[in-house]
Amino acid sequence: MQNSQLEIVAGPQELAVRAAQLFVDEAERAVRDRGRFTVALSGGSTPKRLYELLADPASEFVGRLAWDKVHFFWSDERHVPPDHADNNFRMVHEAMLAKVLVPSDNIHRIKSELADPAAAARDYEETLIAFFDSQLPSFDLMLLGLGEDAHTASIFPGMPELIETERLMASPWVEKMGTHRITMTMPLINASASVVFLVSGAGKSAALKHVVDGPIDTLKYPAQAVAPTHGSLTWLVDRSASM
Ligand code: 6PG
Numbered sequence: 001m002q003n004s005q006l007e008i009v010a011g012p013q014e015l016a017v018r019a020a021q022l023f024v025d026e027a028e029r030a031v032r033d034r035g036r037f038t039v040a041l042s043g044g045s046t047p048k049r050l051y052e053l054l055a056d057p058a059s060e061f062v063g064r065l066a067w068d069k070v071h072f073f074w075s076d077e078r079h080v081p082p083d084h085a086d087n088n089f090r091m092v093h094e095a096m097l098a099k100v101l102v103p104s105d106n107i108h109r110i111k112s113e114l115a116d117p118a119a120a121a122r123d124y125e126e127t128l129i130a131f132f133d134s135q136l137p138s139f140d141l142m143l144l145g146l147g148e149d150a151h152t153a154s155i156f157p158g159m160p161e162l163i164e165t166e167r168l169m170a171s172p173w174v175e176k177m178g179t180h181r182i183t184m185t186m187p188l189i190n191a192s193a194s195v196v197f198l199v200s201g202a203g204k205s206a207a208l209k210h211v212v213d214g215p216i217d218t219l220k221y222p223a224q225a226v227a228p229t230h231g232s233l234t235w236l237v238d239r240s241a242s243m
Contacts, residue, residue, distance in 0.1 A: 043088030
């Protein structure tokens with residue numbers, strides 16, 4: 001993989017600390033250079049510890065972030081309302097955003113309460129194009145997770161959305177979950193300046209091996225399609241996931 005690196009840390013807490021260091025370093029650089037920092041947040045459980053650490057008043061990080069200059073987006077969302085237990089925005093709000101002073105205009109959540117997931121995807125696409133004033137927005141930082149089936153964001157094995165080349169957002173039906181998701185597509189993910197995967201736990205080791213070292217088969221291992229066009233790719237992995 002071009003312009004990519006893999007870092008192995010001891011465990012979940014070290015993963016959160018290393019991710020927080022990367023997050024704050026990139027935020028400081030973006031705010032210094034462009035007056036703002038745009039980040040697409042991953043959902044699921046792995047990044048929650050990172051979000052809690054960034055907002056922890058006892059941490060070295062909370063005071064280093066210019067929270068009023070950070071713009072938060074989501075790489076994907078479940079097709080449930082924002083107050084639903086499965087909602088990624090809710091998870092991030094509880095873990096971090098409710099604890100720090102971020103202007104509401106800086107929080108760009110996916111409108112997953114819309115009855116039509118395709119409308120939610122289109123709405124978010126319009127939001128992104130307007131905010132970035134670009135048909136192909138480039139996030140300063142894109143945080144991603146890895147599923148045990150090598151999915152990332154909400155792009156799962158076998159999905160036609162995997163070969164999407166135009167749209168920025170998609171609203172796939174995920175058979176194994178019996179629900180729609182709203183997700184960023186690979187063209188948008190790969191336009192990022194920096195993509196960072198956070199991978200933790202023995203359950204992810206097989207998927208990680210396939211994605212990083214296995215033969216290229218993006219339909220089977222969607223995370224292999226993450227290859228930033230101009231940006232960097234960093235795998236932050238804890239030891240149990242790297243075994
Ligand atoms: C989601 C995520 C998804 C997640 C992986 C890993 O909405 O669930 O975007 O892609 O990153 O499924 O999830 P865990 O961190 O919970 O293992």
